[in-house]
Amino acid sequence: MSELAIDNISMRFDLPNGSSVQALKNVSLNLKSGELLSVLGPSGCGKTTLLNIVAGFLAPTEGQITLNGDRVVGPSAERGMVFQQGALFEWMSVRENVGFGPRMKGANPTATREKVDHLLDVVGLSEFKEKAVYELSGGMQQRVALARCLANEPDVILMDEPLGALDALTREKMQSLVLKLWKETGKTIILITHSVEEALLLGERLLVMAPRPGRIHKEYRLPFADLGVDQDLREVKKHPEYASTREEILSMIWDMEEEIMGRQEA
Amino acid sequence: MTGLIILAVYIAIFVVSAFVLKLIVSQRQDYTSLKTVTFGDESAVTSNGTASVISIVTIFLIWGSFTGSSWLPSILHAPAPFVGETSFDYTLEDANGVTDTATVTVRVMDFGEKTEKFQVDPGEGMAKDDAVSMQASRSVTILFDKNDEATRKEGAKVVAINGTPISNDAPLTLDVGRFALTDKGAISFSAPRGLQMDPIYLPPPEDVWKRGIEIATEGYRNFYLHEHLAYSLFRVIAGFILGCVVGIPLGYAMGLNGWFRGWFDPIVEVMRPVPPLALIPLIIIWFGIGESGKVILLFLASLWIMAIGARSGVSGVKITKIHAAYSLGASKWQIMRHVIIPNSLPEIFTAARVAMGVCWGTVVAAELVAASQGAGMMIMAASKFTLTDIVVMGIILIGVIGFGIDMLMRWAERILVPWKGRG
Ligand SMILES: Nc1ncnc2c1ncn2[C@@H]1O[C@H](COP(=O)(O)OP(=O)(O)OP(=O)(O)O)[C@@H](O)[C@H]1O
Ligand SMILES: [Mg+2]
Numbered sequence: 001m002s003e004l005a006i007d008n009i010s011m012r013f014d015l016p017n018g019s020s021v022q023a024l025k026n027v028s029l030n031l032k033s034g035e036l037l038s039v040l041g042p043s044g045c046g047k048t049t050l051l052n053i054v055a056g057f058l059a060p061t062e063g064q065i066t067l068n069g070d071r072v073v074g075p076s077a078e079r080g081m082v083f084q085q086g087a088l089f090e091w092m093s094v095r096e097n098v099g100f101g102p103r104m105k106g107a108n109p110t111a112t113r114e115k116v117d118h119l120l121d122v123v124g125l126s127e128f129k130e131k132a133v134y135e136l137s138g139g140m141q142q143r144v145a146l147a148r149c150l151a152n153e154p155d156v157i158l159m160d161e162p163l164g165a166l167d168a169l170t171r172e173k174m175q176s177l178v179l180k181l182w183k184e185t186g187k188t189i190i191l192i193t194h195s196v197e198e199a200l201l202l203g204e205r206l207l208v209m210a211p212r213p214g215r216i217h218k219e220y221r222l223p224f225a226d227l228g229v230d231q232d233l234r235e236v237k238k239h240p241e242y243a244s245t246r247e248e249i250l251s252m253i254w255d256m257e258e259e260i261m262g263r264q265e266a
Numbered sequence: 267m268t269g270l271i272i273l274a275v276y277i278a279i280f281v282v283s284a285f286v287l288k289l290i291v292s293q294r295q296d297y298t299s300l301k302t303v304t305f306g307d308e309s310a311v312t313s314n315g316t317a318s319v320i321s322i323v324t325i326f327l328i329w330g331s332f333t334g335s336s337w338l339p340s341i342l343h344a345p346a347p348f349v350g351e352t353s354f355d356y357t358l359e360d361a362n363g364v365t366d367t368a369t370v371t372v373r374v375m376d377f378g379e380k381t382e383k384f385q386v387d388p389g390e391g392m393a394k395d396d397a398v399s400m401q402a403s404r405s406v407t408i409l410f411d412k413n414d415e416a417t418r419k420e421g422a423k424v425v426a427i428n429g430t431p432i433s434n435d436a437p438l439t440l441d442v443g444r445f446a447l448t449d450k451g452a453i454s455f456s457a458p459r460g461l462q463m464d465p466i467y468l469p470p471p472e473d474v475w476k477r478g479i480e481i482a483t484e485g486y487r488n489f490y491l492h493e494h495l496a497y498s499l500f501r502v503i504a505g506f507i508l509g510c511v512v513g514i515p516l517g518y519a520m521g522l523n524g525w526f527r528g529w530f531d532p533i534v535e536v537m538r539p540v541p542p543l544a545l546i547p548l549i550i551i552w553f554g555i556g557e558s559g560k561v562i563l564l565f566l567a568s569l570w571i572m573a574i575g576a577r578s579g580v581s582g583v584k585i586t587k588i589h590a591a592y593s594l595g596a597s598k599w600q601i602m603r604h605v606i607i608p609n610s611l612p613e614i615f616t617a618a619r620v621a622m623g624v625c626w627g628t629v630v631a632a633e634l635v636a637a638s639q640g641a642g643m644m645i646m647a648a649s650k651f652t653l654t655d656i657v658v659m660g661i662i663l664i665g666v667i668g669f670g671i672d673m674l675m676r677w678a679e680r681i682l683v684p685w686k687g688r689g
Binding site: 055056057074075076077079080081083086087088089090091100101104105132134148149152154158 | 593597685
């Protein structure tokens, strides 16, 4: 049973001009294997910072993170990342991008090839294996990024607004795909998003963060992700609890934004 | 004067051919032709191939026309200068007001022919007939009184040419040519100059071509044409490769390590603005004028460019790509090999193109200063003997080869880094 434990994390950025920003304060969280957590919050509340700490790109000023009991000290293959955009290697074909992780590990090339073929099939890009990534649309590129992350078989997948740069329709399709992959692979996923709908639809657990200092404001457990696995997402949205939770979270974030504005004016 | 006429002809051909082509060539039917906003849309401006062809033809046309090229029908030639024998009369008035008239026979020699003294019968009277030989398109000062009975020293002066009065402040233009009196009273004469250039200034294209063939088959200054060019190219390539071998790793080190960057930044930033030409004197002092000096000069010319290109190639890698590679389990070395190096290639290619251009220019300049073979040496040696055809041929070849090198680099860039600008 793998478990991701975020234990009382604080992060303070010391700026060159002497002041400092408290990006995160006393954030604690436990994530069981196979859980899908979506994270919402107003801009600047420390979502990316939190994810970077979990990924191991940043060391927190206080607290620690453990995965399966081992302390996180740097990036590693067990924590895969999917970025908003621009993280694919444009000097490699789609196939080479997806097979990058296994190749770096020195995995058997034939096995890697089969795995890559399978994953590209799953994300619906089998026809584009040999294409250059810059020949693909934004949505296709994100599917390559997903496949590349999965090919490496990480324990935890971290996503920072993976669908943020896509149009509404593509985004909806990608949401279904993420749910499908989540169910099929049973990975632990942390997904940061700006879209309340996306957080509701995809998050088995939903975390709302508050800014200044960045902290956990409220947590929800939601049924929609499970429903969405075999239902059309638009059906899920008709669920009465969906609408009420949505309103609740929207006004929560709205209030936070108001408060930030007020503080700035004062 | 001729320059302005050439410019006018050039502009006229530019404008007229644009209009003519617009009339006879039908508009292309493609996506661009459907754009309504094209002014200011850079992507809607495609280089007009016909214009390029006409442009080159025009240059040769003008060149041939104003040098009287035998490749052009003479109807297209600019007016040629007068050549052959002509004569005029001058009227001499001595200090007492007595006048007499004598004839000057002038032989105008064509471009490239030597002037030769000749005699005419001096005739009778106070003023005697003269004979003068001169070069086409030049002017000649005629000391008419060498054989006259009344000389300028004694107060005699020319008062008319062919019966038309002339004085120091009223020069004359007649059909025969232009006349003026010098301060000392001698006749300055120029036969009609036409508009063609003396081959000493600009030889016609066929001369340049013939000279090129001659140097290619017989050599110039102990070396065949291809040897001269090969020497220059060899120096460029040797210097450039050395510059890459040292500059690229140096740039990588500067991009990846703070100590390296701090150490080399001042050196690179100070050396970069120094034009390689300014290093030539020092290089000659240190290494002499042999091969090694030139290769070192070109090495230095490309070194800073390549180092800066490699450095910015490394600094330009998006942090998300590095993060992604780490999260996929890549080691530092693997990230270097699979992310940083390929990511920096487009910048390195751009730098390489610049470096090759600079090297090619620098090698020619270095050969101008000191060399016993090479394209630059060839034109410098030729200029000392006013062998303008070799100079022009050399300049054209230097330009064409430089262009060829750049095309080659661009082609290599397209093949090797197709992802350039698509990240
Ligand atoms: N490298 C840094 N140096 C200084 N301050 C930083 C740095 N990174 C983030 N911050 C600050 O930390 C806070 C949280 O930033 P973070 O990027 O985590 O926010 P976010 O919730 O991801 O915002 P968004 O939704 O806009 O992406 C912000 O106030 C930001 O200014
Ligand atoms: Mg963010």
